[in-house]
Structures are given as structure tokens and as C-alpha cells.
Amino acid sequence: MHPPEDSRPAASRVARNTALRAAAEIVGKLASLLLFAYIARELGEGTLGDFVFALALAQIIWAVAGFGLDRMLLRDVAREREPAIDRLFWNMVAFKLSAGVAGVGLAVLAVWLLGYSATVQQLVAILGLSFIVVLISSSPQTVFQAYERMEYYFYAAVPNKILAAVFGIGALALGGGIVAVAVGNLAAALLALVLAMLILGWRFARPSPSVRPREWPQMARDSAPFGLQEVLGQIIFRMDIVLLSLFTTSAVVGSYGAAYRVLEATLFLAWSVGTSVLPMYSYLEPGDEPPLERVFEASLKFVTVIMLPVAVVMLVCAEGIVDLLYGLPEFDGAVPVMRWLAFAIVAYGIGHLAGVLVLVRRPGRVTVKAMAAVAAFNIAITLALIGPFDAVGVAAASLATEVVLAATVLVLARPVTGAPSAWWVGGSALIGGVAMAAVMLPVRHELLIALPLGAVVYLGILALTEARRIGGDLATVRGMIRSRPGPSPVPETGRLED
Secondary structure: OOOOOOOOOHHHHHHHHHHHHHHHHHHHHHHHHHHHHHHHHHHHHHHHHHHHHHHHHHHHHHHHHHOOHHHHHHHHHHHHOHHHHHHHHHHHHHHHHHHHHHHHHHHHHHHHHOOOOHHHHHHHHHHHHHHHHHHHHHHHHHHHHHOOOHHHHHHHHHHHHHHHHHHHHHHHHOOOOHHHHHHHHHHHHHHHHHHHHHHHHHHOOOOOOOOOHHHHHHHHHHOHHHHHHHHHHHHHHHHHHHHHHHHOOHHHHHHHHHHHHHHHOOOHHHHHHHHHHHHHHHHOOOOOOOOHHHHHHHHHHHHHHHHHHHHHHHHHOHHHHHHHHOOOOOOOOHHHHHHHHOOHHHHHHHHHHHHHHHHHHOOHHHHHHHHHHHHHHHHHHHHHHHHHHHHHHHHHHHHHHHHHHHHHHHHHHHHHHOOOOHHHHHHHHHHHHHHHHHHHHHHOOOHHHHHHHHHHHHHHHHHHHHOOOHHHHHHHHHHHHOOOOOOOOOOOOOOOOO
């Protein structure tokens, strides 16, 4: 039995699918943040640091074992439907499983040789296996996305996040330790995998159970642009925690990880905007209405407007947020880290959208080279700042990395769209952010007062500064939600030789 094709206009599909994806991300981030807060309060920053380190290592394994295969599957299934599922599905699952198990084995061996505790070794093993299961689950979820049936993605993705939090908190409430939390994570991932496979067989296709290892080298070459981007992205996002663990204590890693988790909980905002505008980035040509340049500027403005107040809240109210989630004074070290990370949120949002544009409009090797250079910069500046400044230095390095990445991809986007107007993109948000910070600062320790007060001031400044431009912006938005009929475009993101 196969799902009927969605016949609604493309704009409606994009809006619906983006909303479902964003809802899944919101639920997942909230559940994960709740689990982190509970671990911090029950077990302390040292144990949280061990958990954060093991998670970071597992996520790097996830990127290497996945090697961009799901993004390749998304592209091919969107074009070919069932033939691509039959050709790729089980071959990809077997590749992921083999590469993932080997990666987990090497990671466990590495932490043993480096003298990490038995607890850390167990966490790396269990969380590594759970991420392999999540990686396998992503294959049926990718099929759902390729058919533009995001309701099934929502059904398959959300239970894992909720159950992982429920199992982990339940394990701690019953007297278990951090290893029991990891086991709960693995159990939730297995249940989510079963659910995703049942949905695939019930509503989509039953792939031919064919595994052909001789085709794996070619499959890896075909997915190399995607895979290299993902691996380099995980190095940029996770290597700071790995290096911090090598050169400092678990308590320092715990403080850094606590603050970084709050930052991560906001990034779905940029992802959602990127998902919405990716089709227009892909198909708009010179002479189209609205022009690609205008769409790009409008999307940058939108992501800046929504991310900047979040950054201001993290900067001004860092102490109150840390106290609410993790508790003071034990997590005092997370407060300056959060302040340094605050404006990395804005840089990430801008860099993400510019990166999406470069990815779909320029050869894949351009993105790979840029990310490789930024990853090298990230490692170098992190190593330089860890020694004298510990977690605060790593946070400063993360901010610098996001700024450099955003600047790099904006430069790479210029041949496609020209240079966006910095004042048009961010001027109103900057004025609003400064005013917001000024009124929040005196009441920064009272979140129930500071947050609504800041929101009112920020929105008021936006209304005043944008009054003359609202008509033009609304016209651009109307143009952005009009889309061509037929399936949403899936970009061919380029081969390395392009």
C-alpha cells in the first residue's frame, strides 16, 4: 500500500511540512533539555560532563557512518520513488550498521587507551550504539520526507525524543546512574526504529532485501559531497567538546555542555527557515518574481529578527536561565559560557541560510573546501584558547568559528546574489536588541519580568523602525510563499568534480 501523492499546492506543502518538522524539533529539543537539566540536578556537573563528552563522540561516529547517505537517498527517492528505495535502502542500512559498529569499537578503544573511566567507556559504547540505531531509523524517515509526507516523519521521530527523556528521568528517579540513562536512550531508539519500519512497510514500500557490499565503494563516492559536509559540520560542532574533555576535567565539560545545550535548543529556528526557502533558492532564475536576491535578503532578515532576541536573552539573563535549568552555584561556570555563546546563535542562523544557498547554487566542492577550512580554524583556535581560559575560551572559539563560517559563506554567495544590504537585513533587529537589553538589564534576575518586558520593547522597536517597509516586506513574503506546482525541488548538491 502506497500513500497518495499530496496534490495540494507546493506552497501549502512547504508550509505544512516545515511546520511538522519544526514541531518535531521543538518537542525533541525540549525533551532533551529537560533530561539534561534533570541529570545536572541529580548527578552534578562532572557526571553531566561525561555524558556530554560521550554524546559528542557518538555524534561524530554518526556523521562518519552515515556519510551523507540519507541526503542522497532523499534526492534519489524524490526523483525515482520505489526504484531508488529498492536499489538503496537495505544496502545503506547494512553500510551504516557496519561502519557504525566499527566506529563505536574504535571509539571505545580510544577512550580506554586515553585512560578514561569505565563509566565513560560504557557511555561511549551505549550511546554510540543508540546513535547507530537512530542512523538506521533515519533511512525510513528520509523516505517519508522524499514523498513529502512529513506527518509520518513526525510520528516516527518524536517518540524517540520523548521516550529517551522519560526513560532517562525514570531511571534516575528509581536510583539508577548515568549508564542507566544511556541504556534508556538506546531502548527509546530501538522502539523508534521499529515504529519507523512499520510505517514504511504499511504506508510506503517494502524494499527488496538485497545487500550488495561490492557496491558500497561506489555508493560512498556518490554520497561523498553530502558525507564530507556532514562530517566537517560535526567536527565544527562537536570537536570543541572532545578537545575540552582531553585537556580539562569532566566538571568543566559539564558546565560547557550545559550552556551549549541551551544554544542547540534554539537552532531549529534557523533550520525551519532554511527548509522553507530551500526550494526557492533552488529554482529561482534571473527575471523571476520575486528575484532570488530579494528572497535571500528577506530570509536573512527574517532569521536575524527571530534569532537576535534569543541571543539577547541568553546574554542578559544567562545567570537566571542557568539557575532555572541546572541550579546555582554548582553551575556557575556555565554562566560566562552562555554569554559568549549567545551571539553564536545569530551568526549560525545567517551562516546556515547562506550555506544552503551556496550548497544548492554552486558546485559541491565549494562548500566542502569552505567547511574544511573553517573546521581547521575551529580546531586551531580552540586549542589556543583551552589552556588559558578553559570552557570560556572554548565558548569564545565557538563564537569566532560561527562568525568566520557565516562570513565565508556570505562571500561565497556573492556571485549568486550579490552582497546583501547589512542595514536592511539587521538594522532594525540591532536597534531593537539594544533597547531590549537595556530594559532587561535591571531586572535580569527576574525572568518572569525580564522576558515579557524585553519582548514588548523589541516588538515595539521593530514596529516603529519597519513601519515604512512593511508593505514591501509583505509583498516579498507573498512572493516567497508562491511556488511552482508539482513536487518541491530537491537540489542536486553537486559532485566533487563539478
